[in-house]
Amino acid sequence: MFQFSHIEYLYAWTLIVLFAGLFVWSQVARKRNIRRLGDVELVSRLMPDASSRKPVLKFVLLVSAFALAVAGMAGPKFGTKMEEQKRHGSEIIIALDVSSSMMAEDIQPNRLERAKQALSRLVDRLGDNKIGLVVFAGEAYTQLPITSDYVSAKMFLSTISTDIVPVQGTAIGTAINLAANSFSPFDETGKAIVVITDGENHEDNPVQAAQQAADRGIRVHTVGVGSSQGTPIPVRTGSGQRDFIKDRQGNVVMTRLDENTLKETAVAGKGVYVRATSSNMGLNNVLDEINKMEKSAYEAKIYTDFAEMFQYPFAMVLLLLLTDLLISDRKMRRLFKFQDVTL
Numbered sequence: 001m002f003q004f005s006h007i008e009y010l011y012a013w014t015l016i017v018l019f020a021g022l023f024v025w026s027q028v029a030r031k032r033n034i035r036r037l038g039d040v041e042l043v044s045r046l047m048p049d050a051s052s053r054k055p056v057l058k059f060v061l062l063v064s065a066f067a068l069a070v071a072g073m074a075g076p077k078f079g080t081k082m083e084e085q086k087r088h089g090s091e092i093i094i095a096l097d098v099s100s101s102m103m104a105e106d107i108q109p110n111r112l113e114r115a116k117q118a119l120s121r122l123v124d125r126l127g128d129n130k131i132g133l134v135v136f137a138g139e140a141y142t143q144l145p146i147t148s149d150y151v152s153a154k155m156f157l158s159t160i161s162t163d164i165v166p167v168q169g170t171a172i173g174t175a176i177n178l179a180a181n182s183f184s185p186f187d188e189t190g191k192a193i194v195v196i197t198d199g200e201n202h203e204d205n206p207v208q209a210a211q212q213a214a215d216r217g218i219r220v221h222t223v224g225v226g227s228s229q230g231t232p233i234p235v236r237t238g239s240g241q242r243d244f245i246k247d248r249q250g251n252v253v254m255t256r257l258d259e260n261t262l263k264e265t266a267v268a269g270k271g272v273y274v275r276a277t278s279s280n281m282g283l284n285n286v287l288d289e290i291n292k293m294e295k296s297a298y299e300a301k302i303y304t305d306f307a308e309m310f311q312y313p314f315a316m317v318l319l320l321l322l323t324d325l326l327i328s329d330r331k332m333r334r335l336f337k338f339q340d341v342t343l
Contacts, residue, residue: 003151005075012070016063023059058324065320072313089128090190090293091146093179094119097197097225098162099137099170100245101255104198106231107276112162115196115225118281119157123150125287132182135160138169138203140178172197172265173204176220180213190293191218194286195265196276198226199258206261210269219293220269221286222262225276230254 004010096119102112123131131153133144143164144156172195179193193213195206199222210220232244232252245253259275266273272289274282 003077004071005077007074007154009070009074013067016067019059019063019066027055054327058327061320061324061327065317065324068313068317068320072310072317076309076313078307078309089126089130089148090192090290091130091132091183092126092290093132093134093146093182093191093193095134095136095140095172095175095179095193095195095197096160097137097170097172097175097195098135098160098165099200100162100168100235101170101198101200101233102225103162103235104226104231104233104255106227106229107225110234111198111225112160114276115223115281116157116160118276118283119196120154122283122287123153123157125284126150127291129290130184132179133157134175134179134182135164136171136175136178137162137165138167138171139165140171140175141165142178142182146182146184169203170197170200171203172199172206172261173209176206176209176213176265176269180209180216180218183218190290192271192290192293193218193220193269194223194283194290195220195262196223196225196281197262198255199224199262200255206265207268210265210271214268214270218269219271219289220265221271221289222266222269222273223276223282223286224257224259224262224273225281226255226257228257228259230256 096112096115098112102115103110105111107114128148130146130148131144131150132142132146133153133156135141135143141164143160144153147153176193176195183191213220231254233255235243235245237243247253257275259273263273272286274285276282
C-alpha cells in the first residue's frame with residue numbers, strides 16, 4: 001500500500017502549469033525582441049553559440065526537480081506489513097448527490113466540492129467505523145462498498161464529479177434503497193445512511209424509502225446543501241465560455257434547497273436533519289449521532305508498518321539540479337565547429 005503522509009502538499013503541483021505558462025511567455029518575448037533587432041537569420045549568425053533547445057531542457061529539469069521535491073515533502077511511504085486487527089464500530093454509507101444542481105455556487109466553491117471537502121475531513125474522524133459511498137443523480141450507483149480502508153475512501157471521494165452518473169435528476173429514494181441493501185448482511189451493528197443533497201427530488205419518494213430503511217433498523221440522516229432563495233447553475237459552453245443552465249424557453253434554471261423534503265425524510269428514517277452552511281456542513285453533528293449507535297466487533301486487515309520513501313525523490317531532486325548546473329545554455333563547441341567545416 002502506497003500513500004502520502006501529507007497529501008495536501010500535492011496541491012503545489014498545480015504551480016507547474018503557472019511555471020510552464022511563464023516559460024512559454026518568456027520564450028515568445030525573447031523571439032519578439034530578436035525580431036526588433038533585425039533579421040532573425042542575421043541575428044542568429046551573430047549569436048552562433050546560442051541554443052534554442054537547451055533552455056527547454058533546463059526548464060524541464062527544474063520543473064521535474066520541483067515536482068519531486070513536492071512529492072518528497074508530502075511524505076511518501078509504502079506499507080510493508082499487514083495485520084488483522086479487531087475493531088468495534090458501526091457502518092455508515094454516504095449517499096452523495098452528484099446532479100448538475102450540486103454545481104451551484106451558493107456555497108463556495110460549489111455545493112459538490114464543499115461536500116467532498118467536508119466528507120474528507122469526516123473520514124479522518126471515523127475511528128473504527130466502516131464507510132461506504134453511493135453517488136446518485138437520476139440513478140444511483142455504489143461508488144465504494146463498505147470498507148475500513150479510509151485511504152481508498154478518500155481516493156474514490158476525490159474522483160467524484162457530476163459526470164459520474166450519466167442520467168440527470170435527483171432520485172433520493174433510489175439512493176436510500178441502494179444504500180440500505182449495501183450494508184454487511186447478518187451483522188447486528190448499528191447502520192446509518194447519510195444523504196447529502198439539495199433535496200430537489202424529481203424521481204421517487206424518499207420519505208417512503210427512509211421509512212422502509214428505518215423498519216430494517218437503518219437510520220437515515222439528511223444534510224441539506226444550498227440556499228432556499230435559489231441560485232443559477234453554472235455550465236461551460238462548447239467554446240469554453242461560462243454560462244448558466246436554461247430551460248427550453250431560454251429562462252435561467254434556479255435551484256433551491258428543499259428543506260421540507262429532507263426534514264420529512266430524516267423523521268421517517270429516525271435520523272436528524274442538518275442544514276449545511278459555507279463554514280459548517282454539519283457532518284460532525286451527524287457523526288455524533290452515529291457514534292451513539294450500537295457497535296460490533298469485526299476484523300480489519302490494515303497496514304501497521306510503513307517504510308518512509310521521502311529520501312528517494314529528494315535524491316532525484318539533487319541529481320536533477322546537478323545535471324542542470326552541468327548543462328550550459330550554449331551549443332557544444334565541437335559540434336558547432338564541425339558544422340562550420342561541413343558548410
